[in-house]
Amino acid sequence: MRPAAEAFLAIDEGTATTAVAAVGRAGGRWRLLAATAVPAETETDAAVELLEVILRATDAPLVSDLGLGAGRLAELPRHTSRTGPTPTLAVVGVTERSLGPLGSVAERAGWRTWRASLERLDPLDLVRLLLDGRIEAVLAGAGDPAGADERSGLGDLAAVVATTIDRRPEVPIVLAGAVAAEAERLGLGGPSEVAPADPPDSVAAADPGAAASAPAGPTILFAPAATAGSPPGDALRRLLGGLAAGSGAGRANLVRAVASLAAVLEARVELVEVGHDGGLRATASPGPRPGDEADVAATLVPAAALVPGEVSEALVDGVLAWLTSSTERSRLRDRLATLRREPWADLPGEGARLRLAAAEAALVRLDAATRELGAGPAPDLLVLAGGVWAAVPGPTVALATANTLRRPGAWQIAYDHARLLGPLGALPTEAERRAVLADLADDLLLPIGSVVMPAGLRADRTAGRLLVHGPAGATELELVPGGLELVDLAPGEQGPVELRFERPVVLGTRGRRFALDLAGGLGGLLIDLRDVPLRLPDRASRRRELLAAWQAALWPGLDDEPVGRGSA
C-alpha cells in the first residue's frame, strides 16, 4: 500500500459550482482518479464524500493501492483555486467621452463597471451612485492634460469624490489623469507626483497592499491617465488589477496553468473560459527552448460572464440570437435572471438549450473584447474552461465554439472537464506545475474534436475535396461552400487530413492543397465551410431554423423525452 501523500485533492471553488478532483500517482505517473462538481452552496466536504463513493465504485483496487480507504480522501492535501465575485467599480468623469477609456481599462483589470459622468448626471445623482453599497471602489479620471470640455467640471468632480471619501472612507478611490495630477489644487490632497506611466508590476501591486495595511483613513491611489503607458492604459490597468486581485485569484491560476501547459505540450494553447461572473481569454506560446517560460497574454472580461449582472436588453438580444427555440422576450429575461441566481439548477431540456445560447452569446462578447488576442494565428489547442460546458454534449460544444470564435485555421478543442487547471495553477513553482501537467495533460483535457475553418471560399457548387485517413480507412468528402461537414474521428484517434481546394483559400496560410494531422474527439472532425465571420439570416425564425439544423446534427439526444417518473 502506498502512502496517501502520493495523492491530493484539486478543488476549484467558483461562484456557481465547486469542482473537486482526486489526483494520485498510479503506474509511476500522476493520474486523475475521479472528479465531480456540486453547487457552490453545497459543503465541499459533501463533494469529497461523493468523490469517495464514485472512486470506490469505479476502481476499488486502485483505491486500495493508493491507501485511500474509507474517509481517507478527506484527509488528503488540498490544492484549492478560488474565484470570487467580480468586484464593482464606479467609473466617474466629467464627460461621457472620458468614461470610454477609463471603463475599458477598468474592465480589462477585472472590474465590473458602473459608469457615470457629470455630463449625464448632476452632482447629487453622482453622489447617490457613489454611496451605493454595491460599489466597492471608485475610479475618477480625466485626460492628462484635461480636455477643454473637462476643465470646467473638474472642481465638481473632485467635490463629489471628496464627499464620497467623507461618507464612505472604507472605499478605495483611484484618481487618474488630470484629477490625480491636480489633486492638491482640487482639494483631494495627494502626492506631488503621479505614479509613472510604466510602473513595474511590483509597484502597482504594492500600492493597494500598502494602503490596506495603513491603520486608518481612506485609501486614495494616484494613477496616470487611461491612455498613458505602453500599451496605452497599461499602468492604470495594473494598478486596478492589483486592487481587484483577491477576486481574480482563480483566474490568475488558470493563466499560470495555461502557460505551463503550452510549455509542456510545446504547442500554442489558447484558453477560453466562460464563468458565472466573468470570462477569461488567455494565449500562451512555448518559449524557443524547452524549459523556457511561455509567452502569455490574458484578458479578464467581466462582461463575458454567462449572465453578467442584471439582465439588460442587450444581453437578451445576444442570447436570442443563438437560441434555437422560440420564446417570449420577457420570459427569456426571467429565465436569464434565474440562471444568474441559480446557475446550477434546471439543467435538462430547455435549461441546456438556454445555457448553450447564453454561453455562445458570452463567447461573442469575450471575442469582441479580446480582439488583440484573437488576431494572431489560430492556436494548436483551444482549451475550454468553465462549468457551463458540462451541461451540453461534447459535439455541441465544438459547434458552439466554431459558431462564435471564427478565424481561419485548424485547431483542436479540448475541455478542462475536471476543472483541474485552476488548482494546478495554484501549485507554487513552475517546475511542479510542469511535472504534474506533463503526466495529467491527457486526463484533464477531454478531447472535444478538431475544427478546420478555411476562409475565402467562393460560392461555387463545390470548393474541393477532403480526404481523411482514419483507423477505419479513408473517408472522402466533397467540400460545399457554406456547409458544415462532420467526420467521425473518435477521441484518441489521429487522422492525417488532405484538403484540395479548387481555388486558393486561407487556412493558416494561403494555398490550395493542405495536409494536416488532426486529433479526434467527442465531436469528431468539424469541417466548417461557412462564412468567416459567420453570417446568419436577419429573420429570427429563419435564423432559429438554421441554428437548430446545425445543432440537431451535433447534439445527440436533443429530442430525448424527459425521464424520471415512476410509481412509489
Place this chain on the structure above:
Amino acid sequence: MTRAAGSRDERLAARPDHGRRIEVRLADALVAVRPLVVPVERVRIPLAPGDVVLAAPGEAIAAGAPLVERLREPELVETAVPEASDLRSGAPAPAVTGGRRVARRRFPIGGRTADGPPRSDEGPGPEAGSVGPAPNAESAPEHDPTANPPGNAEPPSGGGASRRSSGELLFRRKGRWLIVRGDRTDTGVAPIGGTVAAVHAGRAVEIATVGWRIPGTAVLGDPTFGPLAVARDGGDGRAPALDVDLAGAIVVVEGRIDAETIGRARAMGLRGIVVGSLAGRVRRAVEASEARQRTALHPRRPFAVLVLDGELRRPIPDPVRELLAGLVGRPVGIVGDPPGLVVEGPLPRIVVSPDRVVVRSGRWAGTEGQLLGLAGVWRFAAGVHLLAARIATDDGEELVVPVADLVRYGGPS
C-alpha cells in the same frame, strides 16, 4: 455483556443497510439547505442624501414608528454658509436664507430620469430595483413622538403645512455649499423595533434588534410594517381577492399577481405584499407606475412587495407557508437589505422533516416530497447527464430529479 469487535466505523460498515444509509446521508448532504429563518441583529434602512433620520443613535425605536423623512424630489441649492467648525458633508445645513437653486439634469435613461440608474454595461445603478421613497406627505411634518407613539403602525399621513427641512450639506464649491433639500417628504417607518445603532448620512440608518428574517430574493419599495394576513389564490390563475379589510396589513398572496392588483393593494391601504415569485414584466410595470406616482401630490404610505423566490412562477413551499400561517396577525416588517420579512419575538413551531425536499426548478418545480436517496447519474431530457436523487411525492409518485434542483428547508442558519 458482549460487544462487537472492531472500531465503531467497522461495526457500522458491517450492518446490512450500511450502504443505503450512506447513500441517504450523502444525498442529504448534497441537497442544498435553505434556512426557513435567519436571526437578525441589525436591520439596515437605506437613505439618500437629504433624508432626515428622526431618531438619534442610541435611541430606542418601536416597530412601525416614523424613522426617516425622505425627500421626494430633492433639489440642490448653492448658498453661502457662515463658517463653523462642524461644516462637513452629510451634516444638517444651518438655516440660511436665499441661495441659488441648481438646475438638475433629467436626461431620460432607459425610460427613467436621472433619478434612475446610471448608464452601466451590466449592473444596476443606485436605487435600482427600488420603487423609491414611499411618498407620505406633501411637506414634512415636525416629528412629535407623542403624536405617533412607538408601536403605532400608522405613520403620520402628512399633507398639512409643516416645517421645511433646512437640508443637508452635500459639498463645498468655490467657497459656497451645495445643499440638498426639498419641499415634500415621505415618512419611512421602522420595520422592526430596536435601538438606532448608527446613522450614515445619505447612506443608511442601522437598527440593532433581536428578531428573525424569512429570506426573500427581492423587495420593491421601502421598508414597511404591519400585521401579517394571508389572501388565498383566486383560483384558475385569477388574481387573489384583496379588499379594504386588509388595509394596514402585509398580505401574503399565493398564486399569480399582476401589476394592477399590486397598484390596487397600495391604493386600498395595504402596507405590503408577500409573493412566492414575481415576473420581471410585472416588476417593471410596478416600478414604472411608482415612478409616475412619485410626482403626485397626495400623501402616500409605506408600501413594499417582498418576492420570496425570484421571477419564474413557483408556489410558496409548504414549510414557508406554514411559518407564514403561524405568523398571521403578528406584526411583521419588510426589509430590503438583505430582502426578507422580519419579525420580533418567538416564532411559531414548525417541524420540517429532515428528508423533506422541494423541487425548486425544472420540470417538476414546486413538487414536494420525501428524499429517498441518490439514484446515480441519470440521462435527462436533451441528453444531459446529471447526478440524480429519488423522491417520493405527496401524491405517491416516485420521481428521479437532478440533485441540484432540490432544496431542503432547515432551521436558523
